[in-house]
Amino acid sequence: MKKIVFAITIILLCMAGCNKKQEVTQEETIVVKPEIEEPTGDELKIVAIMTVKPEDVKKILPVFQAVVQGSQEEEGCIYYNLHQDINDPTKFIMLEEWESQAAIDFHNNTEHYKTFKEASKDMIIKSDVTIVKLAL
Secondary structure, eight states: OHHHHHHHHHHHHHHHHHHOOOOOOGGGOOOOOOOOSSOOSOOEEEEEEEEEOGGGHHHHHHHHHHHHHHHHTSTTEEEEEEEEOSSOTTEEEEEEEESOHHHHHHHTTSHHHHHHHHHHTTTEEEEEEEEEOOOO
16 A cells, blocks of 8 residues: 555656746747647748858857747648757758648748848857658
């Protein structure tokens, strides 16, 4: 009986810990959209690898932040986040997932994306963009 009570107590503690809401400051707020429940097969992922001039790494961060925030709020955006290479701080990787090519086309014509392209054009020295879809 003691073992059962102990096991139930552990399970309840684990469940309570998993359901705790983490306090987050406004600066740390990250928008996370849930995965699509039923993929249609039209979803596309973009991997954009950008190399920034070393002297512009800090300067470009607010530019990235604006395009990430605007993109995450778009209809058709499933996932859109920026990552930085831990071995090369000048290398940034934008990982994106979109519901369709139409959603990407819409995104490429938004004001926040056009603003990003214009503001970053002299800071990004190399950019490689790959669009992929699930193979199986």
